[in-house]
Amino acid sequence: MSWFDNWHLPKWFYQMASPKWFFDFGARLQPWFAALALLFIVCGLVWGLLYAPADYQQGNSFRIMYVHVPAAILSQSIFLMMGVTGAIGLIWKMKVAFMVARACTLVGASFTALALITGAIWGKPTWGAYWVWDARLTSTLIMLFLYTGVMALNQAIADRSVAGRATAILAIIGSINIPVIKYSVEWWNTLHQASTFTLTAKPSMPPEMYMPLLFMVLGCYCLCAWLVVQGTRNEILDQERQASWVARYLEDQ
Amino acid sequence: MYFTSFEQLISMDGHGFYVWFCYACFVLLVAGNIWAAKHRQQRLVKQIKSQLRR
Numbered sequence: 001m002s003w004f005d006n007w008h009l010p011k012w013f014y015q016m017a018s019p020k021w022f023f024d025f026g027a028r029l030q031p032w033f034a035a036l037a038l039l040f041i042v043c044g045l046v047w048g049l050l051y052a053p054a055d056y057q058q059g060n061s062f063r064i065m066y067v068h069v070p071a072a073i074l075s076q077s078i079f080l081m082m083g084v085t086g087a088i089g090l091i092w093k094m095k096v097a098f099m100v101a102r103a104c105t106l107v108g109a110s111f112t113a114l115a116l117i118t119g120a121i122w123g124k125p126t127w128g129a130y131w132v133w134d135a136r137l138t139s140t141l142i143m144l145f146l147y148t149g150v151m152a153l154n155q156a157i158a159d160r161s162v163a164g165r166a167t168a169i170l171a172i173i174g175s176i177n178i179p180v181i182k183y184s185v186e187w188w189n190t191l192h193q194a195s196t197f198t199l200t201a202k203p204s205m206p207p208e209m210y211m212p213l214l215f216m217v218l219g220c221y222c223l224c225a226w227l228v229v230q231g232t233r234n235e236i237l238d239q240e241r242q243a244s245w246v247a248r249y250l251e252d253q
Numbered sequence: 254m255y256f257t258s259f260e261q262l263i264s265m266d267g268h269g270f271y272v273w274f275c276y277a278c279f280v281l282l283v284a285g286n287i288w289a290a291k292h293r294q295q296r297l298v299k300q301i302k303s304q305l306r307r
Contacts, residue, residue, distance in 0.1 A: 041283075049276065050254050050262070060265035063272045067279040107286060114282050118275040125271055223283065230290040237297045241304065250302050 017094045019236045020245050026229040033226035040219025048212035055209075064122040066212055070220040071115040072140070076178050078108035078224060079143060082150070083175040086168025096232070098164030099239070101171060102154060103231025107224055109147035116140060127191055135184035136192035139177060146174040160239055 015021045048066035055062035082104040089097035119137065120130040131137065150167045157163035185194045205213075240246050256262040263269050 045276070049272075050256065053255055054266075059268055061268040061271050063265075063268075064275045067275050071279070106289070110282050110286055114278060117278055121271050121275050125268055227286050227290055230294065234290065234293045234297060237294070237301065241297075241301045246301065247305055250298060250305065253298055253302075 017092070017096050019096055019099075019240050020243070022096050023233050023236045023240075023249075026233050030226055030229055033222045033229065037219050037222035037226055040215045040222060044212045044215030044219055048216065052209050052212050053206075058126055061122060061125045064118055066216050068115060068118040068122055069213060070216045071111045071118060073217055074220050074224055075108055075112035075115050075140070075143065076181060077221075078104050078111065078228075079147070079171070080175060080178055081228070082108060083168075083171040086164070086171045089164055090168050095161070095164075095239070096236070098161070098168065099235035100228060100232050101164065101168060102235055103228045105147060105151050105154065105167075107227045107231065109144065109151065111220075111224070112140065112144045112147055116144065132191055134190045134192050135188040136181065136190050139181040139184050143174075143177055143181065146170070146177065150174075 015025075044066060048063055052063065052066075054060050082101045085097045085101040085104070088094055089101065116137075119140075123132070124130050150170055153167050153170060154163050157166060184190060185192055237246065256265075263273075265272050
C-alpha cells in the first residue's frame, strides 16, 4: 500500500511522543490554561450565581446547572480523551499517550462524581427525589464505575506499560457508554431533560442565562487541560527519573 | 444583580441550601484536584532529588 507508506502524521504528533518535549511544552502551556480557567470560571460563577435571572419554573435551583452541566460535559470528554490516548498508545506504542490517559482518570472520576452529586441535589427540589433509576443517571453511574475500574487496574499492575495497555482496552470498550449517555434522553423515556446546550442549534435560553454556562464550560475545559497536563508531567517525572534531563531539570528547581 | 438583599441571596427563595451546597462541592473538588497535582509534583521532586544525591 504505497499511499499508506508515504503518509505521514504531522511533526508535532511525534514530538508529543518525547517525554522531555511534552514536559517542557506542557510547562509553557500551563500558565495560559491556568489564567483562562481562572478568568472564565470566576466570571461564570459570579454571573451565574448573582446576575442570571431565575428560571420561571425551577426558580433559583436552576443555578445548579452552572456547575452540573460543565461537570457532566467534562466527565464524558475526559473519558473519550482517555480512550483516544489509550488507543494512540496501543497503536503507536507511545509511552506519553498512556501517561496522558493515566492523568485523565482521577480528574475524570472526580468530575463524574460532581455531576452525580450536583444532579442528585438538583433532583430533590425539581423532581422530588435525590435519585431515580433513569437511563441518563444510570449510564453516568456506570461511567463512574468504569473510571474506578481503570484506576483500580492502574493500581493493581506495577508494570506501567502493561497497565497502560490494559487500561487502554478498558477505556476503549468503556467508551461505548458515552453515546449511550448522550442519547439516553432520546432513546428512552427519561425524567432527565434533554440537552440545554448543543453546538448546532440556537440555545433555548436567553443570553443572560446561557452566557454564564458557556463561560463555565470553557473555564472547566481549561482547568481540566491544566490538570491533565500537570498529571502527565508528574507521570513523566515519576517514570523518567533515570533520564539525565530530569537530573538537569531538578538542579534548577 | 438579581437579588435585592443579602438574606435573599443566601436563602434563594428556599433553594439556597441546594444551590450553595453544589457550588461548595465544585469549589472543593477543583481545589482538591489542584492540590493533589501540585502535592504529587513536590513529593516527586523531593524524592528524586534525594535519590540523585545518593
